[in-house]
Amino acid sequence: MKFNTFRNIVSMVLFLGLGGTCYGCYAWWQRGLTVEQAELQQRQRERVEQDARQAAQQQLAAQSAAATAAAAVADERARATTPGAYWLTARGLRPVDTDALTALGQPVVDKIKDAARGKPWKINVYADDGVRFNRVKLDLDRDEKDDESWTIFADGRIERKVSTRDNGTMDGAFRLEQSGWVDMRSPPADTATAATATTAATPATATQAAARLVDTDMFDLLRRLAVQDKVKDATRGKAYKINLYSDDGVRFNRAKVDLNRNDKWDESWTFKSGTDIERQVAPADDERYTEVSQFIDGAWVKKP
Numbered sequence: 001m002k003f004n005t006f007r008n009i010v011s012m013v014l015f016l017g018l019g020g021t022c023y024g025c026y027a028w029w030q031r032g033l034t035v036e037q038a039e040l041q042q043r044q045r046e047r048v049e050q051d052a053r054q055a056a057q058q059q060l061a062a063q064s065a066a067a068t069a070a071a072a073v074a075d076e077r078a079r080a081t082t083p084g085a086y087w088l089t090a091r092g093l094r095p096v097d098t099d100a101l102t103a104l105g106q107p108v109v110d111k112i113k114d115a116a117r118g119k120p121w122k123i124n125v126y127a128d129d130g131v132r133f134n135r136v137k138l139d140l141d142r143d144e145k146d147d148e149s150w151t152i153f154a155d156g157r158i159e160r161k162v163s164t165r166d167n168g169t170m171d172g173a174f175r176l177e178q179s180g181w182v183d184m185r186s187p188p189a190d191t192a193t194a195a196t197a198t199t200a201a202t203p204a205t206a207t208q209a210a211a212r213l214v215d216t217d218m219f220d221l222l223r224r225l226a227v228q229d230k231v232k233d234a235t236r237g238k239a240y241k242i243n244l245y246s247d248d249g250v251r252f253n254r255a256k257v258d259l260n261r262n263d264k265w266d267e268s269w270t271f272k273s274g275t276d277i278e279r280q281v282a283p284a285d286d287e288r289y290t291e292v293s294q295f296i297d298g299a300w301v302k303k304p
């Protein structure tokens with residue numbers, strides 16, 4: 001083989017080898033580029049989807065907040081324009097509350113005298129500006145002394161001052177909330193626990209009896225009455241009678257209940273502590289106490 005021919009062959013092999021290598025590099029680079037572009041597009045798609053999800057969540061949150069705000073505005077408007085109807089849905093209202101709130105729904109005049117004629121209590125309603133009813137006075141036992149004085153504010157809030165001894169001195173104050181009357185003074189810790197227990201929803205069993213209105217009233221009295229040796233007929237004007245007793249002058253430790261006001265006690269309560277409450281019951285209303293129950297988790301649980 002001539003030298004020239006050999007050189008040409010070597011050159012050609014080198015050239016082809018180099019060309020092949022370059023093509024391989026190019027193809028590899030191209031493949032890398034394609035993968036990178038695919039990953040980039042995937043990331044962009046994910047980002048777009050995430051943005052869309054976030055935007056949808058923000059829109060939902062904004063709609064929810066707007067609906068809540070609109071509901072709050074509607075609620076406040078209803079309270080301000082028709083406070084009587086608005087508060088009739090509150091929990092734990094006494095019959096006298098229902099009568100007073102119903103009276104607030106009557107056409108406005110300067111004064112409605114004895115709005116609950118025929119009832120044990122007397123309700124007077126006043127519109128001092130002739131535009132809306134802004135005051136209510138309650139005489140729970142019709143002894144011509146006001147037991148309660150209510151204020152209905154322009155925004156529909158209601159507060160009541162209470163003369164616990166029916167002597168004209170207003171020594172208690174409550175405000176109405178949808179959960180019921182709230183004592184505006186801080187209740188003592190132990191009786192507060194007992195009072196809270198009355199609202200606990202515990203399903204009654206055969207040996208359990210759910211809390212009654214008289215129970216709620218009892219705890220309410222314990223919370224707001226000043227301790228004294230004896231409070232006679234603390235629920236004047238109501239269907240049942242409660243007497244409270246403090247044997248040590250420090251706290252009320254006993255109570256008696258006449259459920260039907262026939263001057264025979266149906267129940268005798270003992271407050272061993274704020275949460276340990278026991279009652280003896282005379283089922284035949286003959287003051288012979290044959291049953292004992294304990295107030296546990298908002299219900300009366302019969303003792304064996």
Ligand SMILES: [Ca+2]
Pocket residue numbers: 139140141142143144145146147166
């Ligand atoms: Ca009175």
Ligand SMILES: [Ca+2]
Pocket residue numbers: 258259260261262263264265266285
């Ligand atoms: Ca009785």
